[in-house]
Amino acid sequence: MKINTDLLHAHQLHARLTGDYTPQAMAHISPIYQTSTYILEDFDTAVYLNQHVDQGFVYTRFGSPNCDELEKKIAYFEHAEAALALASGLGAISTAVMSVVKAGDHVVFGDVIYGCSYTLFAQVLTNLGVTYTRVDTTNPKSVEEAIKPNTSLVYVETPANPTLKISDIKAISEIVHSHKGITLIVDGTFASPYLQTPLDLGADMVVHSATKYLCGHGTVTAGVIAGNKARIDRCRMPYLQCFGAVLDPFAAWQLMQGMKTLGIRMERTCENAMKVAKFLESHPKIDRVYYPGLESHPTHEIAKKQMHGGFGGMMSADIKGGMDAVRIVMNNVKVFSLATSLGNVDSLIQHSPSMSHFDMTPEERHAAEIFDGQVRLSIGIEDVDDLIDDLDQALALI
Numbered sequence: 001m002k003i004n005t006d007l008l009h010a011h012q013l014h015a016r017l018t019g020d021y022t023p024q025a026m027a028h029i030s031p032i033y034q035t036s037t038y039i040l041e042d043f044d045t046a047v048y049l050n051q052h053v054d055q056g057f058v059y060t061r062f063g064s065p066n067c068d069e070l071e072k073k074i075a076y077f078e079h080a081e082a083a084l085a086l087a088s089g090l091g092a093i094s095t096a097v098m099s100v101v102k103a104g105d106h107v108v109f110g111d112v113i114y115g116c117s118y119t120l121f122a123q124v125l126t127n128l129g130v131t132y133t134r135v136d137t138t139n140p141k142s143v144e145e146a147i148k149p150n151t152s153l154v155y156v157e158t159p160a161n162p163t164l165k166i167s168d169i170k171a172i173s174e175i176v177h178s179h180k181g182i183t184l185i186v187d188g189t190f191a192s193p194y195l196q197t198p199l200d201l202g203a204d205m206v207v208h209s210a211t212k213y214l215c216g217h218g219t220v221t222a223g224v225i226a227g228n229k230a231r232i233d234r235c236r237m238p239y240l241q242c243f244g245a246v247l248d249p250f251a252a253w254q255l256m257q258g259m260k261t262l263g264i265r266m267e268r269t270c271e272n273a274m275k276v277a278k279f280l281e282s283h284p285k286i287d288r289v290y291y292p293g294l295e296s297h298p299t300h301e302i303a304k305k306q307m308h309g310g311f312g313g314m315m316s317a318d319i320k321g322g323m324d325a326v327r328i329v330m331n332n333v334k335v336f337s338l339a340t341s342l343g344n345v346d347s348l349i350q351h352s353p354s355m356s357h358f359d360m361t362p363e364e365r366h367a368a369e370i371f372d373g374q375v376r377l378s379i380g381i382e383d384v385d386d387l388i389d390d391l392d393q394a395l396a397l398i
């Protein structure tokens, strides 16, 4: 079936197909298994299941029916053998990364990535004896040149937060896999699996902040990892088990309700975003718009090749007049909410240099084109004229 049908029906256990007529199997919407532990049949089962946690439910940190259903859906949409649900996007990123790197290794990652992902590499892993090189991953040659004999991970965020740079996953994967023992992880949060499937392009693992488009309604923090079964098993045990970034069953359940409308949300979001981007690009108080759907975006051509069905709902814009002008706009928008996060049905506005990317030094931000006068917009599914009018009236106050 096609993707919008699959989003509603994938992996539902129909009683008529399975012969299972228990209320759990008959429920139109899966029940929530809000329990921390499971009663085990007898002593021998308890011993067996504790040692084979993928074969039954024992304890919610080891797995739950809600996370299991979510993981099967994510694996399906990412064209992966397996997937893992976690308590946040950073839970997914840190778990995936820790499953690959060890002390003495070297990591290559993009000069423009989400602020806390940068902090994970630049502070946390550095303290554990892992070195790194930041490169412009939109230029695959820079990735190649940065690889050292002890490189074990190349980490790419595409589209990148907040300047929406697009990296060519296929070209990078060919470089990475021409070397032995290097893993390519792609953070595809800004695109969601609806617009981009990195495993098809050669990535070894894809991670998402499911807090964003996958959920779509801003009601949970969650993360997912997808990849082959051996990699996902290793992420689950020992890394997820020991770090404990486990997704709560109710959060998994809410996420699955949100995922049902991913397709129509993304379609409307992409359509709205293109109109807002074009409006801003022609506005006299805007210096530059960063949206991969615009021909003026430096990586528009890669976006066209790599993303399917649209360019997403995220964009940034440099407002003339710097931080003072930003303050006026952010204090006067009425439809946009001043909030970090993204990918919700309603539109949000934030200031990347002081919010999502404040951990970077001013020099690093400048080199990454994250300027003081830059706002990041997450475009929702409202009537687009209201979004444009809202930005227009706020910009007029500068």
Ligand SMILES: Cc1ncc(COP(=O)(O)O)c(C=O)c1O
Pocket: 088, 089, 090, 091, 114, 117, 157, 161, 187, 189, 190, 208, 209, 210, 211, 221, 222, 223, 341, 356
């Ligand atoms: C691209 C990207 N990856 C990961 C994250 C982290 O996700 P979470 O807040 O769910 O931990 C974010 C958060 O904004 C993000 O923008």
